[in-house]
Amino acid sequence: MKQQQHQKIEYIIEYGGLSSGEHEFEFDVDNQFMQQYSLESFENTMNINVHITLIKYNHSIQAKVKLTGNISVHCDKCLIPYLYPVHTENVLLIEKGNPESSTDEILMVEENDNKINFSQYIYETISLALPYKIVPCEVFENVKCDDEILGKINQNLSEKNKFSTFAELLKNKFKP
Numbered sequence: 001m002k003q004q005q006h007q008k009i010e011y012i013i014e015y016g017g018l019s020s021g022e023h024e025f026e027f028d029v030d031n032q033f034m035q036q037y038s039l040e041s042f043e044n045t046m047n048i049n050v051h052i053t054l055i056k057y058n059h060s061i062q063a064k065v066k067l068t069g070n071i072s073v074h075c076d077k078c079l080i081p082y083l084y085p086v087h088t089e090n091v092l093l094i095e096k097g098n099p100e101s102s103t104d105e106i107l108m109v110e111e112n113d114n115k116i117n118f119s120q121y122i123y124e125t126i127s128l129a130l131p132y133k134i135v136p137c138e139v140f141e142n143v144k145c146d147d148e149i150l151g152k153i154n155q156n157l158s159e160k161n162k163f164s165t166f167a168e169l170l171k172n173k174f175k176p
């Protein structure tokens with residue numbers, strides 16, 4: 001359940017009362033969540049759906065976590081706005097222990113706490129989904145760098161006022 005306490009967004013599932021078997025959960029994650037970790041780059045729109053299938057066995061719990069959606073980014077090369085697709089799927093084992101010792105495959109929960117906090121996992125997964133350098137125009141077949149803008153960038157590189165010219169250009173280019 002999405003919990004908002006003191007503005008803090010967390011994604012927590014309480015499993016204490018759940019019966020054995022499969023249970024489905026859904027969360028919608030937006031950039032506000034990522035900003036809690038002071039990630040300025042997540043000022044742009046982000047829509048990620050988190051689908052969790054919790055499988056409760058007699059003595060253990062497994063979570064299948066699927067993230068799908070997109071993050072709005074700008075091409076690092078030509079600044080064209082682009083929705084970067086996110087799609088990850090992982091299986092996590094839930095074990096009792098120190099949450100800070102969690103790994104990619106094992107999510108630790110406090111001994112006497114019947115809650116699983118997926119926040120850190122979701123944050124890390126989304127952070128890793130984006131490459132260090134974002135050039136959708138080179139990665140995806142359906143996107144091409146904007147030649148006009150690339151031309152202007154090259155043309156203005158030596159000019160003192162490149163930033164103002166460039167800002168003006170972008171403003172006009174992407175007017176709704």
Ligand SMILES: [Zn+2]
Nearest residue numbers: 075078137145
């Ligand atoms: Zn580009």
